[in-house]
Amino acid sequence: GESVGLHLPTLSVQEGDNSIINCAYSNSASDYFIWYKQESGKGPQFIIDIRSNMDKRQGQRVTVLLNKTVKHLSLQIAATQPGDSAVYFCASSGAGNTPLVFGKGTRLSVIA
Amino acid sequence: GAGVSQTPSNKVTEKGKYVELRCDPISGHTALYWYRQSLGQGPEFLIYFQGTGAADDSGLPNDRFFAVRPEGSVSTLKIQRTERGDSAVYLCASSTYGTGRETQYFGPGTRLLVL
Numbered sequence: 001g002e003s004v005g006l007h008l009p010t011l012s013v014q015e016g017d018n019s020i021i022n023c024a025y026s027n028s029a030s031d032y033f034i035w036y037k038q039e040s041g042k043g044p045q046f047i048i049d050i051r052s053n054m055d056k057r058q059g060q061r062v063t064v065l066l067n068k069t070v071k072h073l074s075l076q077i078a079a080t081q082p083g084d085s086a087v088y089f090c091a092s093s094g095a096g097n098t099p100l101v102f103g104k105g106t107r108l109s110v111i112a
Numbered sequence: 113g114a115g116v117s118q119t120p121s122n123k124v125t126e127k128g129k130y131v132e133l134r135c136d137p138i139s140g141h142t143a144l145y146w147y148r149q150s151l152g153q154g155p156e157f158l159i160y161f162q163g164t165g166a167a168d169d170s171g172l173p174n175d176r177f178f179a180v181r182p183e184g185s186v187s188t189l190k191i192q193r194t195e196r197g198d199s200a201v202y203l204c205a206s207s208t209y210g211t212g213r214e215t216q217y218f219g220p221g222t223r224l225l226v227l
Contacts, residue, residue: 032213043116043203043218044155051213089154097212099145099168102154 012109019077021106023090028071030092034100035064035075039086047075047088077108085110114138116219118204124225125194133189133222135204141217143210144187146179147203149221155203161187162210194226 013019025033031052036044050057050064050073057064063076073090087105117136125131137144143162147155157171161181169179176194181187191198201223205216 034215036218041220043205043220046215046217049215091154093212097167097210099157099160099171099212100155100216102156104152104154 009104010107010109012111013080015082015110015112016079019075019080019084019108021075021077021088021090021108023073023075023103025071025073025090025092027092027094027101028068029094030071031094033064033066033073033090033092035062036089036091036102037084037086038089038105044089080108080110082110082112084108116204116206116217118202118219118222120222121220122223122225124227126227127194127196129194129226131191131194131224133191133202133224135187135189135206135219137185137187137204137206138217139185141206141208142184143207143216144181145205145207145216146187146189147205149201149203151200158189160210167210191224194224196226199224199226 034049035047037047038044048059048062048064050066061078065074087107089102089105091100091102093100119134145160146158149155159169159179160167163184164181176192179189201221203218203221205218207214207216
């Protein structure tokens with residue numbers, strides 16, 4: 001089966017520092033990966049996605065890195081701001097139209 | 113434009129009762145998904161619609177759970193004989209085509225509490 005997990009359940013960073021949130025997946029057939037941000041009381045909000053034919057993708061202040069060899073995914077947030085405080089989920093899907101499988105989430109706390 | 117909306121935002125019911133949760137997807141989105149999120153966990157897939165038909169219902173936990181999307185837009189998740197273990201946030205998402213490799217946009221969720 002497919003499972004997606006996170007290395008750290010909580011992460012505290014100083015405002016202005018860079019944040020790195022890690023995620024491991026187990027299914028080598030996974031070929032689509034996505035990061036969501038979820039604030040308290042709200043639904044998950046799309047941040048960035050990446051397909052397995054890429055190693056890196058950049059967005060505004062965010063970068064996703066994919067290492068297929070070790071089945072590892074990371075989200076980097078540059079110049080972390082208080083508004084970045086939330087729970088971050090990685091999710092993946094495999095070949096065909098398989099459902100997204102979410103990890104448990106990492107809570108990011110930004111210290112002002 | 114308007115995002116995914118869900119009603120009610122909160123629902124409190126008694127064990128054994130029937131509940132309906134509604135989802136209005138983004139206009140024009142073919143695919144609609146239902147997830148369940150327990151406290152401290154990531155969303156868990158329940159069912160996925162492609163148009164009016166349920167393309168994958170493998171995540172429904174048992175036959176007390178049922179969902180419909182009769183006109184290919186609004187969807188209703190129905191739970192019969194609710195149990196305390198059904199308490200969770202029920203999330204709906206929609207995407208353009210439902211290829212599995214496109215962004216799913218989530219609604220705010222319905223918080224269900226079964227007493």
